[in-house]
Amino acid sequence: xxxxxxxxxxxxxxxxxxxxxxxxxxxxxxxxxxxxxxxxxxxxxxxxxxxxxxxxxxxxxxxxxxxxxxxxxxxxxxxxxxxxxxxxxxxxxxxxxxxxxxxxxxxxxxxxxxxxxxxxxxxxxxxxxxxxxxxxxxxxxxxxxxxxxxxxxxxxxxxxxxxxxxxxxxxxxxxxxxxxxxxxxxxxxxxxxxxxxxxxxxxxxxxxxxxxxxxxxxxxxxxxxxxxxxxxxxxxxxxxxxxxxxxxxxxxxxxxxxxxxxxxxxxxxxxxxxxxxxxxxxxxxxxxxxxxxxxxxxxxxxxxxxxxxxxxxxxxxxxxxxxxxxxxxxxxxxxxxxxxxxxxxxxxxxxxxxxxxxxxxxxxxxxxxxxxxxxxxxxxxxxxxxxxxxxxxxxxxxxxxxxxxxxxxxxxxxxxxxxxxxxxxxxxxxxxxxxxxxxxxxxxxxxxxxxxxxxxxxxxxxxxxxxxxxxxxxxxxxxxxxxxxxxxxxxxxxxxxxxxxxxxxxxxxxxxxxxxxxxxxxxxxxxxxxxxxxxxxxxxxxxxxxxxxxxxxxxxxxxxxxxxxxxxxxxxxxxxxxxxxxxxxxxxxxxxxxxxxxxxxxxxxxxxxxxxxxxxxxxxxxxxxxxxxxxxxxxxxxxxxxxxxxxxxxxxxxxxxxxxxxxxxxxxxxxxxxxxxxxxxxxxxxxxxxxxxxxxxxxxxxxxxxxxxxxxxxxxxxxxxxxxxxxxxxxxxxxxxxxxxxxxxxxxxxxxxxxxxxxxxxxxxxxxxxxxxxxxxxxxxxxxxxxxxxxxxxxxxxxxxxxxxxxxxxxxxxxxxxxxxxxxxxxxxxxxxxxxxxxxxxxxxxxxxxxxxxxxxxxxxxxxxxxxxxxxxxxxxxxxxxxxxxxxxxxx
Numbered sequence: 001x002x003x004x005x006x007x008x009x010x011x012x013x014x015x016x017x018x019x020x021x022x023x024x025x026x027x028x029x030x031x032x033x034x035x036x037x038x039x040x041x042x043x044x045x046x047x048x049x050x051x052x053x054x055x056x057x058x059x060x061x062x063x064x065x066x067x068x069x070x071x072x073x074x075x076x077x078x079x080x081x082x083x084x085x086x087x088x089x090x091x092x093x094x095x096x097x098x099x100x101x102x103x104x105x106x107x108x109x110x111x112x113x114x115x116x117x118x119x120x121x122x123x124x125x126x127x128x129x130x131x132x133x134x135x136x137x138x139x140x141x142x143x144x145x146x147x148x149x150x151x152x153x154x155x156x157x158x159x160x161x162x163x164x165x166x167x168x169x170x171x172x173x174x175x176x177x178x179x180x181x182x183x184x185x186x187x188x189x190x191x192x193x194x195x196x197x198x199x200x201x202x203x204x205x206x207x208x209x210x211x212x213x214x215x216x217x218x219x220x221x222x223x224x225x226x227x228x229x230x231x232x233x234x235x236x237x238x239x240x241x242x243x244x245x246x247x248x249x250x251x252x253x254x255x256x257x258x259x260x261x262x263x264x265x266x267x268x269x270x271x272x273x274x275x276x277x278x279x280x281x282x283x284x285x286x287x288x289x290x291x292x293x294x295x296x297x298x299x300x301x302x303x304x305x306x307x308x309x310x311x312x313x314x315x316x317x318x319x320x321x322x323x324x325x326x327x328x329x330x331x332x333x334x335x336x337x338x339x340x341x342x343x344x345x346x347x348x349x350x351x352x353x354x355x356x357x358x359x360x361x362x363x364x365x366x367x368x369x370x371x372x373x374x375x376x377x378x379x380x381x382x383x384x385x386x387x388x389x390x391x392x393x394x395x396x397x398x399x400x401x402x403x404x405x406x407x408x409x410x411x412x413x414x415x416x417x418x419x420x421x422x423x424x425x426x427x428x429x430x431x432x433x434x435x436x437x438x439x440x441x442x443x444x445x446x447x448x449x450x451x452x453x454x455x456x457x458x459x460x461x462x463x464x465x466x467x468x469x470x471x472x473x474x475x476x477x478x479x480x481x482x483x484x485x486x487x488x489x490x491x492x493x494x495x496x497x498x499x500x501x502x503x504x505x506x507x508x509x510x511x512x513x514x515x516x517x518x519x520x521x522x523x524x525x526x527x528x529x530x531x532x533x534x535x536x537x538x539x540x541x542x543x544x545x546x547x548x549x550x551x552x553x554x555x556x557x558x559x560x561x562x563x564x565x566x567x568x569x570x571x572x573x574x575x576x577x578x579x580x581x582x583x584x585x586x587x588x589x590x591x592x593x594x595x596x597x598x599x600x601x602x603x604x605x606x607x608x609x610x611x612x613x614x615x616x617x618x619x620x621x622x623x624x625x626x627x628x629x630x631x632x633x634x635x636x637x638x639x640x641x642x643x644x645x646x647x648x649x650x651x652x653x654x655x656x657x658x659x660x661x662x663x664x665x666x667x668x669x670x671x672x673x674x675x676x677x678x679x680x681x682x683x684x685x686x687x688x689x690x691x692x693x694x695x696x697x698x699x700x701x702x703x704x705x706x707x708x709x710x711x712x713x714x715x716x717x718x719x720x721x722x723x724x725x726x727x728x729x730x731x732x733x734x735x736x737x738x739x740x741x742x743x744x745x746x747x748x749x750x751x752x753x754x755x756x757x758x759x760x761x762x763x764x765x766x767x768x769x770x771x772x773x774x775x776x777x778x779x780x781x782x783x784x785x786x787x788x789x790x791x792x793x794x795x796x797x798x799x800x801x802x803x804x805x806x807x808x809x810x811x812x813x814x815x816x817x818x819x820x821x822x823x824x825x826x827x828x829x830x831x832x833x834x835x836x837x838x839x840x841x842x843x844x845x846x847x848x849x850x851x852x853x854x855x856x857x858x859x860x861x862x863x864x865x866x867x868x869x870x871x872x873x874x875x876x877x878x879x880x881x882x883x884x885x886x887x888x889x890x891x892x
Contacts, residue, residue: 010091013143014041015060019204020103022111023141031067032086032097043086044101050074050088055100059084061211062095076558080489081482096143098206113140117196119173120188123257127223128188129164132172132198142167144209144234145227145312145340148202150174152183154191159184160204162314162340164226164261166233175226175258207314207340209234214335215243215305219295219323221315222250225258227340228314229265236269245303246274249295249319253283295319296326307621310336317341328628331621335481483616486567490543491609493559495602500550503596509549510594516542517586524583532572535583540565542586568616575619579611629658630862636873637664638687641713643705645696645754646723648674650821651773654861655720655868656682656689662869663687667709667716670723671695688713696723697745702753710761718769718872719758723750724793726777726786727829730841735785742829743785748792755800755811762809771872772797772813776852776887782845790815794883801881810880812871817887818849820858854889 009025012032016022026035033055036043043055050069059082066079067088074085086097119131134140142148147162161174178185209231220228225248235244246266250256256278266272275298277287287298295315303309304327311334313323320339327334505513520542523535543564547556585608592601637659644659646652647668660666660682668675669692679691692708694701709716724747728739735743751772762768774797775790777783793813801811833839850856867886870876885891 010062011094011141012036012091013094013096013141014043014099015096015206016099016103017101019206021143021146021203021205022103026091026095028090028092030090032089032091032095036086043099050085053085055086057084057086057100058082058098059089060096060098063092064095065090065092076489076561077486080492080562081485096208096210111140112199112201114197114199115172117192117194117198119171120192120194123175124254126178126252126254127257128176128178129257130174130176130188130192132174132200133170134172137170140172140203142203144230145207145314145338146203146205147227148200148204150184150198150200152187153196153198154187155183157183158201162205162224162227162230163203164229166230166237168237169233175223177223177255205340207312207338209312210310210336210338212310212336213242215309216245217299217303217309217311217334218244218246219311219313219315219319220246220248220258221295221319222255224314224316224319224340225262226314228312229258229261231312232262232265232269232272236265239270241270243271243305244269244273246272247295247298248274248276249315250276250278252280253278253285256285294322296322299323299326301330304330304332304334307332307334307617309334311338313337313339315341328624331624331628333621333624335484483567483571483620484613486562486564487609487613487616489562490559490564491605493555493562494543494546494605497546497550497552497555497559498598498601498605500552500555501546502593502598502601505549505593510590513542513545513549513593514587514590516545517590520583520586524578524580527577527580529572529575529578532575532578533569535578536565536568536572539568539582539586571616571619571623574623575615577615577618577622579615582608582611582615585611627657629654629661629865630860631866632658632661633869633873634662636662636869636875637718639663640717641665641667641709641715642718642720642872643667643669643709643716643758644720644722645669645705645750646725648672648678651816651819651861651864651868652720652722653678655722655865658862658865658869659872660685660687660689664718665689665713667692667705667712669694669696669705671701696750696754699753699756702750702757705754706757706761715765716758716761716768717765718771719754719762720771720773720868720872721751721754721793722773722868723747723754724773724775724789726783728785729782729830729845730838731782732784734841740785743783744789744792747786747789751793751796755796759800759804759809763804763807765808767808768810769872770800770809770811771868772811773868774813774815774883776815776817776885776890777849778815779891780845780852781848782841797883798881805880810877812876812879812881813883814864814867814871815883815885815887816859816864817853817885817890818846818858819861819864821861849890852890853887857888859886859888 009027012024012026012035014022014024014036022041024032024035024039024041026032033043043057050067050073053069053073056074056078064084066074066084067090069085069088074083084097086099113134113136115132115134117130118133119129121129121131123129142163144167145162147160149158149160151158161176163172164175165171165173176184176188178189207227218228218231228246228248232244232246235242246262248258248262256276259276262274266274275287276285277292277295277298278285279289279293281289281293283289292298311323311327313320320341323339324337327337516538520535520538523529523531523538529535543559547559550556585604589601589604589608592598592604640663642659642664644652644656644666647656647666648670649672652670656666656668656678663686665687666679666682666689668679668689671693673693675693676691679689682689690708690712692705694705696702696705706716727743727746728735755770755772758768758770762770772793774793775786778787778791778794780787794815797811797813800809804811833842850858864886867884871879871882871884
């Protein structure tokens with residue numbers, strides 16, 4: 001057998017769910033799974049030919065040949081998002097893979113190393129730099145940003161510290177914050193000496209520098225600058241030209257120990273800028289407390305590049321949360337947000353011999369409780385791949401493990417040896433002969449391991465993960481990354497479709513292609529959508545056509561699986577901005593097809609994908625900003641249970657968002673199922689949030705709403721009656737009796753029923769607040785039944801306030817004027833005007849609304865929510881029986 005030469009090999013980092021990272025060398029003609037097994041790392045899998053998907057992993061970095069596999073094992077969406085099958089893929093560069101399993105399941109563990117302490121440098125009264133040399137340095141590979149667990153000499157404790165050196169540097173360096181009473185701190189301060197024997201295990205962690213060209217924002221707090229220095233040194237060694245900005249923050253001048261290293265590293269790194277700040281107001285630094293005390297105070301809009309950047313952050317938990325809040329307040333969702341939190345190490349006396357390693361940090365750091373999560377990966381800061389036992393397929397035939405004829409999908413995989421020892425790996429051809437045994441379709445294939453389930457599509461979950469060693473590591477890739485991947489995948493498929501069609505289309509086909517391209521033009525005007533929904537429809541028809549023309553069912557299926565139209569429909573629903581060339585690109589692409597200019601067509605398809613990505617990014621950023629309350633009073637509703645009706649859309653939704661952001665537990669009621677989406681979005685962000693779907697036009701619906709609130713939280717502190725809204729707009733004599741009844745049911749009875757349902761609980765509590773939403777339209781044209789209903793709301797408010805004041809219950813109301821809001825996803829039932837007269841009636845009510853406002857404009861959702869939240873809060877504790885107009889001076 002000819003042995004393949006091992007001259008060209010690549011480094012493949014296998015990052016497991018428990019934080020352990022192992023490196024293997026892989027030849028370009030080997031699959032990653034084969035190389036791993038040859039080096040005794042058993043990646044979980046059930047086949048060796050891309051048939052099952054058990055080994056599915058996420059490629060964080062590098063180039064590769066994905067190999068061949070079936071769609072059931074790896075979907076087109078997953079492949080486009082960077083998921084791979086190690087049993088099929090072959091490297092074309094160094095790789096970083098997230099493996100769906102723990103290191104234990106792969107029968108591996110973090111490697112241990114022993115070296116000598118050669119550097120012991122007291123940088124300040126608070127910080128020590130140590131350097132370790134190991135004799136087998138070539139065997140230790142790590143990614144810039146990762147850490148190791150260092151055994152504290154003379155104790156049975158370990159502590160975790162990040163490398164500050166680059167992966168190729170001979171000397172391993174670490175920055176350590178001295179903490180009074182800390183195990184490592186006491187060793188370094190009292191007993192450490194150059195020449196000491198040091199043992200450590202690693203590398204660990206999924207906080208590491210990813211390969212990309214987009215700009216980078218690095219944020220470091222205290223000794224959290226260590227992994228950031230490792231990243232900078234790695235980029236310098238690679239000759240990186242990507243824009244990099246670093247902000248370094250510390251508590252006092254004594255902690256400011258990395259300035260020289262940053263200056264030295266940055267001086268030879270192209271496109272590098274940096275700044276620093278000190279929280280102590282007595283500091284001599286140019287940026288200091290109280291005004292410029294924290295890294296967030298130094299983040300400028302230019303640093304965020306409109307969201308097209310990767311952020312790497314290492315520091316204590318409050319710093320991570322502060323940065324996350326700052327980004328949300330800026331309306332920016334970065335393409336990648338990678339963070340590492342570190343917490344306080346436990347006091348030595350409180351730690352047993354079996355305690356997990358923790359990090360020594362400053363005693364004044366505010367640290368979240370660290371909860372061990374032994375089997376979890378933080379992706380988007382959340383548990384993505386929880387471990388589970390992989391059950392054997394039902395209906396498989398019984399088999400004898402001694403029978404070593406093993407087959408999969410009818411293919412002979414390995415001949416048997418008949419009851420003796422299993423055959424060893426053939427070291428010549430780089431392939432594995434399966435041994436030891438996992439059952440697939442009744443055949444023994446690979447050793448049984450604990451496999452992990454993963455979502456059907458790669459998405460994030462909810463909560464950040466804290467590893468046993470005290471590090472909390474996560475990644476946040478908002479929907480913008482998935483959106484980018486979608487359009488990149490479409491572009492790749494279109495380039496394939498181009499090769500199958502250019503120069504082969506008939507004049508009739510080209511004419512049809514041009515008609516579809518031109519059909520998109522009316523819906524974009526400059527940088528604005530005229531009609532985003534119609535653009536989405538016509539855009540989809542244009543792109544569909546090219547794939548249909550290929551005549552290749554597999555290519556068409558792969559394209560359809562992306563569901564680009566569905567994604568655009570969701571994101572662009574309320575979008576206003578569009579790259580001005582998006583629509584004209586279609587016409588230019590057709591022109592390239594007509595002239596047979598392959599290179600021009602390829603360039604245009606690629607550029608069109610980039611412009612589409614930017615349009616989607618802008619829409620997502622605008623949507624995120626629109627969903628974030630503009631004004632927040634932190635903690636105002638902490639400890640309160642607030643029921644909000646009509647919470648799925650409009651004023652109700654914005655009010656719910658603000659109350660939840662201010663600490664309130666919210667019960668979101670609506671008859672529309674959209675309210676469940678809002679509850680699912682809010683619940684992971686802080687206080688509890690539940691949805692109740694109920695029709696409040698009937699008393700049973702109101703009773704159910706309050707019953708569920710009390711069953712879930714034991715009480716109701718605030719009820720906000722927001723359900724209502726005019727249905728018809730026409731002269732009063734044009735209303736039928738049924739239409740009048742519908743207006744009253746919608747805008748009056750819902751409040752009556754809800755008040756009656758909530759009051760008994762409030763009376764028992766001896767306190768409560770009811771905020772009714774009336775309207776300035778109690779004086780208006782072409783909606784008389786609605787005006788009557790809202791007049792009734794005013795009467796309810798005044799009378800209930802009088803009746804229940806001595807029970808400790810306040811009843812108040814706001815009277816909104818015209819309010820600008822996104823198009824309703826679920827209509828109130830207002831019919832479209834069918835005649836010129838009906839349109840004139842509708843227009844008249846709009847004109848009257850604006851003219852009645854002294855400010856001559858519509859209000860905003862935030863302005864309405866602000867008034868509602870004020871009246872609902874304890875700040876309005878001396879206000880009851882009042883209707884507050886929020887209508888730009890229109891008194892109703």
